[in-house]
Amino acid sequence: MNRIIILTVICILILSGMANAQFTKENYEAVYDSIRKIRPDFEKSWEVEDFEFSMDAATFTFGEGTIYFLNTIAGHTIGFYFDGKGRCRVVGPTPIEKFSIEKFTGEKDFDKEFDDGLFFFSQDIYEEFFSHLELRSEEKSGKLNSRVKRFLGKLKDYSIDAASAMIPRLYTSKENPYLLTIFDTGDDFVFQYDPTNTESVELVEFKSVMGHQVIEVITRFFPSEHYQSGKDIYEREQIDQAYPLHYDINTTIEQNTDLIAECKLIFQSNQDSLIRLWFNHSDQIDMDSVKTSDGTSLAFDKFKEDDAYFSTVFFNRPLMQGEVDTLIFYYESGDVIKKSVWGDFYLLAPAGWYPELGFRNKATFSLRYRTPEWLRFLSCGDKVKDSVDGDWRYTVWENKDPIQVVGFNYGWFDSLTVVQPGLPEIKIFRSDASHRGRLFGPNMLDVTAEDVTAAVEFCTNVYGAYPYDRLLVTEIPLAHGQSFPGLLHLGWASFERDDRDKGFEMDAFRAHEVAHQWWPTIVHFKSYHDQWMSEGFAEYTSAWFVQTKDGDNKRFLRLLDDWKDIITQKGSLYTGSWSEGSEAGPIWLGGRLASTESQDYSTLVYTKGAYVLHMLRMMLHDYDNHSDDNFVRMMQRFVKAYSGKKASTRDFQDLTERYFGMDMAWFFDQWIFSTEIPRYKPEYEVLEEDGNYIVQATIKTEDVPENFKMVVPLVVEFENDSHTILKFWVKGHETVYRSKPMPYKPKNFILNPYKAVLCHVD
Ligand SMILES: [Zn+2]
Known part of the structure; x- marks a missing residue:
């Protein structure tokens, strides 16, 4: 008995001793270096004819050609170089990924032939696909060495670190699949499968734009098990x-x-x-x-x-x-x-x-x-x-x-402290350096303090209490802002620009940045897919703040008009050939909307994201009492439920369902996961019945699929100069709506007041 225990102890000591030697800095560095300088082993080549292997959504076919295995690392085969007729197919598992692949390649599936490629793989993938191959030796070829070197150089230039990814696969015995391949179709593409990433599958293209290296994400998604299990295709832990x-x-x-x-x-x-x-x-x-x-x-x-x-x-x-x-x-x-x-x-x-x-x-x-x-x-x-x-x-x-x-933040600041009951202590810091001599305008410290305080109060009212004791609002010599818990970076223009200089909407800018203290500082978005819940929410807050501050809808509606122009590309000041508007993709693509095809990250994540929140607000709006209580309750509930946590688009959707009293998948599918914007063509008829009047509205809808639906408000103006607002579902390509009998005779109709729906009305 004792002997066995002692033997076991000795074995463990020996094993851990070996392990320690293996995990030294020197050992890692040696392995790291040899992977980065790896070359083909000409003793181990294999003549290929129609060999195929699949990894998740990708299938690689090797027609005629030769596979040259790379020199082993710590006794393991970790990759090969292929020279010949290759083909790579990647099938997007979701409508959005199919959209993305088509956007960048013109085809629904990625399907390209390549002349050569470099492949790295983990031990389990090697054993599954390549360990059985019968190998022979080849003449040493300088060309192959230089091609391998070229691929390694490309990976390095674009910051894809094959060595870092391979090392854990070499050092630990547990199953830990990994595939990295770079192949040359005339352009360089990289496919990676790495289950340690939430989005395990990725296909990118290396591009060069005006001398800058750009990694274009063609598609990126969860591993196939996720989709096979029947789980939500747009949500994963x-x-x-x-x-x-x-x-x-x-x-x-x-x-x-x-x-x-x-x-x-x-x-x-x-x-x-x-x-x-x-x-x-x-x-x-x-x-x-x-x-x-x-x-x-x-x-x-x-x-x-x-x-x-x-x-x-x-x-x-x-x-x-x-x-x-x-x-x-x-x-x-x-x-x-x-x-x-x-x-x-x-x-x-x-x-x-x-x-x-x-x-x-x-x-x-x-x-x-x-x-x-x-x-x-x-x-x-x-x-x-x-x-x-x-x-x-x-x-x-x-x-x-x-x-x-x-x-x-640090600098030479003037400051002002605002103490107001119910609000955190707010300290505003204006950089003296930026405004010395006041070359461009008056001192806006007071105005900034006033707007920031009003915006904090507004956000507290609509989203819930600010959780930190104080808020430091500090100037930066840049155009944007950035939010940290209790600390705000605010662009210099806020401290320089006179608000009378209309068009800059400096109060809206200040409110946008203040709103970031709630989104994402209090409720963080879960991944890049959900970033509209930070930028879109902050952008909407800025317009809502302006509406409340002004006490009328003039500027608010103008902002909504601007947003629609930006989203639909109807000649707005801000649009240009680099923008495709809503056509660039669904909001859910987040940062991927900034691409070499178009720069629509801000168009969609900020602007369309803001408009989505506006649509939710207007659907919950009580037109009779001009009340947003339902919407405010919903947003406050959301902040409470996710305060200090990360929330996804689906988390937000789940919450909206409690306030709308219905499944809201249709809404998020249309506005977050799709790109269509409806065009409504209304016609109205007034029918008389027993001395009362019935409005019959026939609304033809274009540019959307047949299952598209939306609640659309309609203003009916009567001959006695009063009016009412009706709300009804507009579904599919034609909707006929009949109102209840009304005592006054309608004389005029306005579809979509308050720009409640992001749409065109002809
Ligand atoms: Zn922002």
């Missing part, structure tokens, strides 16, 4: 390999804006055998080293050397599910903070100044800064220390409640 728990970031910002930092991250593994994680950050961050809490240096890729927007870190032991560990990142940047021509400062990547684990996953933050003494410094959380020693200012900011992202 996010996969996170690990979660951040606490960040402790110690940052020095030098007089010359150089940033030097140490970030200690406590995180928890969410899977077994975890040996690698990647962290997002600005490509201006230079990672010097990554260490464990006992000071052991870890391997991390300095992929693309100076300008990587992520770091991949390899651990010195595999972590098990639930295990908590610590990493310390040491990094610096001479470029992540810029100085404007006016002499004030801004962050090139407002949230990219520290290594982020996952996408906006919540954690607590301790933030310590050493900054030039003469500048004010502002960040997120409770400021628990602010002291000066010589030329340096030391501030410490604690965030004991988990938040998703942190930022800062």
Whole structure:
């Protein structure tokens, strides 16, 4: 008995000893290097004739040609180079992915022939498809070496890191499939299958636009099991390999804006055998080293050397599910903070100044800064220390409640504090540098404070209470804004532009940025697909705020008109040949709507997203009492249910169903997952019946499928100058609606008042 136990203990010791040797920095770096310089092994080639293999939605066919396996790494075959007649077919599993493939290739399915390609795969894929091949040796060929080198160079140029992806597949025995292939059809395409990503399947094209490398996403979707299981085709639980728990970031910002930092991250593994994680950050961050809490240096890729927007870190032991560990990142940047021509400062990547684990996953933050003494410094959380020693200012900011992202701002600011019952303390900071001499306009500190306060009050009323004790609104020398918990970056124009200078709608801009404190800071969107619930909601808030502030609908309706022009491309000031409007794709494509085909991310995610919220509001609107109570209750409920969480489009849809009292799939299918905009052609008849009047409206609908439907309001004006608003379903290509008998004689009709539906009316 004892012997067995002792033997077992010895075995475990030996195994773990071996494991430790394997997981050293030196070992990782050697393997990493050899993958990046891998070449064909001319002793192992295979003459191919009509060989085919499928991976998820992709099928690769190898007609005549030769497969040359690559040199083995740690005894494993990890890939091959193919020279011959190849073909790749990828079938999009959803209507949106079919749309996307057709948009970029002109065909419903991706189907292209290629002349050669480089394939990397995990051990399980090798064994399933390629291990049985009978191999022979070939003449060494310089051409093949140079083609392999070319493909590796392309992957590197476009930041696709085959080595980082392959290493976990080499080091851990568990099933962990992975396929990466780059093939040349005249253009370079890359197909990847990686189940550790929520969207495991991806096909992209490498493009060059005016000297810039652009990765065009042709299609990207969930693994086939998801669709086969009958689950919602547009919703999947996010996969996170690990979660951040606490960040402790110690940052020095030098007089010359150089940033030097140490970030200690406590995180928890969410899977077994975890040996690698990647962290997002600005490509201006230079990672010097990554260490464990006992000071052991870890391997991390300095992929693309100076300008990587992520770091991949390899651990010195595999972590098990639930295990908590610590990493310390040491990094610096001479470029992540810029100085404007006016002499004030801004962050090139407002949230990219520290290594982020996952996408906006919540954690607590301790933030310590050493900054030039003469500048004010502002960040997120409770400021628990602010002291000066010589030329340096030391501030410490604690965030004991988990938040998703942190930022800062600093400069030479004028400030104003607004204290109003029921609202957080609001502090406005206007950069003195940007406006010295007031070359362009008056001092807008007061006006900004007034609008920001009104917008905070408005959002509190319609969405619910602001959860942080204070809101710091700080100027940046850029045109946009950015929202962090309790901290807002607000573009300089807000502090410069006179509101009488109409057309700029500066109050709407301020309200848009304030609304971001709710969307996404309080309720975060789940993935890029759901970003309309941040930008669209903020954009709609800005118009709704303007409507409430003005007390009439003039500007509000003009904004809606502008939006419709932008969405439908009817000659708006803002549209151009680079925009396809709603034709560019469904809102759900999110960031993918910005492509080399058209730049419609903002057209659709901001503008159409805002219009979608307007349609929901108007469907819930009580026209008799001019009340939005139902809509407000719905939005407040949504904030309450998802405060501090991530919400998806489907989460929002589920919630709307409770307030509409019906399945709302039809609405989201039409407006979020499809592209059509209806064109209504109404005709009216007035029928007399027993001294009463009946309106019969015949509405022909074009440009939409037969199952398209919408609730459309109709204003009926009577001869006695009173009016009523009727609401009815317009379904399919022709709807005949008959009103109830009415005592007054109608004289005029206006379909779609308040621009309640995004549509054309002829
Ligand atoms: Zn925005």
